[in-house]
Amino acid sequence: MKKVLIIKNKEDLKLSALKRGELHRLQLHLSHNSLGVPWKIPLIVIRGMKKGPTIGITAALHGNELNGISTIFKLINEIDPQKLSGDLILVPISNVPGYLMNQRYFSDNVDLNRIMPGKPEGNTSSIYAHYFISKIVSKFDYLLDLHTASHGRVNSLYIRADIENEETRTLAYLQHPQIIVQKYDEQGTLRGWANENGIPAITIEIGNPNAFQHELIDETLDGILNTMRYFKMIRGKVKDFMKDATICDHSYWIYSKSGGIIDVLPKLADTVTQGETIAYVYDVFGQVKEEIKANKSGIVIGKNIRPNCDAGTRVLHLGVNIFEPLSKNIPGA
Template sequence: MKKPLIIAGVEIEQGQSCQLELPVAKLYTNTEVAIPVHVIRAKRSGPTLFVSAAIHGDELNGIEIVRRLIKQPPQLIRGTLILVPMVNVYGVLNQSRYMPDRRDLNRCFPGSAQGSMAGRLANIFITEIVKHCDYGIDLHTGAIHRSNLPQIRADLGDEETLKMAESFGVPVLLDSTVRDGSLREAAVRRGAKVLLYEAGQALRFDELSIQMGLSGIQNVLSQLGLVRKKRARKKIEPFVANRSDWTRASASGFVHEFVQLGSQVEKGEVLAEINSPLGELIQQVVSNRAGIIIGKQNIPLVQEGDAMFHIAYFGEADDDVFEHIEIMHEQVMPVSTSMARPEP
């Protein structure tokens, strides 16, 4: 039996694709605000997957990933793909992580129809989108002035979720428990298997992060059987980090870094120096263990206690992880090729 799919009062039949707007609320100016949604349905029944971006309004990489998916849509052989380029439309308008009520939308799920603005938006997204879905991929970036190496965070203790994470095609997997109030927690509670993709930094497009996210979604669609399997490029082996920690500033001052995102570091290695405005060395920042830099602060100013380098630990597999990070960089097409200037 064909499964009906109704979003915002619009019924989308199998074999159809459509774009619609999911009404949320009005601004002070009486301007309607709506979440844009793009739906692709195959003629054959199958699982439904949502891809969401910009739950934090300053996280823009995911918007571009979804735009490229819409521009060159996957050829589904079964099932349904629901693409949501902007969940927190308010935040995108204001180039802000948060909602206008200063709430973090990703701590407000599942929300309430009678709650705050953030709670109402969360409730709408759950009742109109997530309730239809068996799987989900939520796209994120680092916070303001922070960058993340492309990585997947998920409940890797769940066998089906682990298979999705491994198929995505990034070197770093973090076994991450769900956070209270997050979209991932609310979706998992409703039976969906969800991956969280972290890559890049806020308010910037990063081509490595975008291309890896795009290929990762296509890999998951293939693994779930929604699209035909394609000949894979050189395989990027995923590795599960057994632990990750932030190395923090032990003093305040100006930062001179010696490592980059994706660098392999050894125990006792100097990661950065903290200097006074007059150039005097105040403190060295040293790695406590061997590992891989999967996140870092970008602004060259720190206060004592600030998080500076996010290091993932893989034990004896560090060398292998670094090798596959290099493979990941090699697979990124130049911007001039992937985004050629159109004819006028």
């Protein structure tokens, strides 16, 4: 077991203070909790011997979205700091209280990914968000933010990114997604803050909450290593993964109208056509109460897997307006 460096209240993460060619384990103090002690956020910093970009990878910003943690743990086993150019700043557990409570939200039930960049003097979650940004994320040159579906739902491996912007499009293409959804940067998200502040960022949605899904984790790891090869942080040929990815310019959830027992029919990444039946809602006697149809043709990004549903339950996350972009090439690769 190697020693963990503690970075106290008033200090920031200072890369220049960490020795090159090594992996560093740190705990950084963010705001104080109700015991009056700081939330300590774990960081893994790998400093390369040579200069290069700083890629930041954040996981579990929603505290129950855990596939990104395993992705980071697998990544550190792939990297030899002596052969690395540039730096990796890895945050396996971004939302510490949410993680402890096994929930999406922060301790005050606020979604951290809606309030970025927070405020130094605001409510509990705002203060935490403020120091998370100012002490950690502001040090990144690029950000990959790792998420999963929400509770009771499953996701394919998909990317949310602004593909009209060349830098974020390149980051998206370097991954190996099944699906890319064009997303302008929503206000308050970590990705939105980063892109506005000159840190190209994408969101990678990896499968389901509360689980480790090694197939999807390994695919995500492949995409991250590909990104590092593209930026010449590690050696090797950049893989052009884009041939089989589907790109949609919009996505939305289809909701149930009635409550009951729901069975969603298509599999993840299936294509559905307009008018196709995508789910049945049964009453408690096994009779069909509602037949839910796709109102547009598209691709299944995510779906509900919890059968007991209230009226107004999210049924299926549909990616629509599938298109071929002007280019599926990665510039310079």
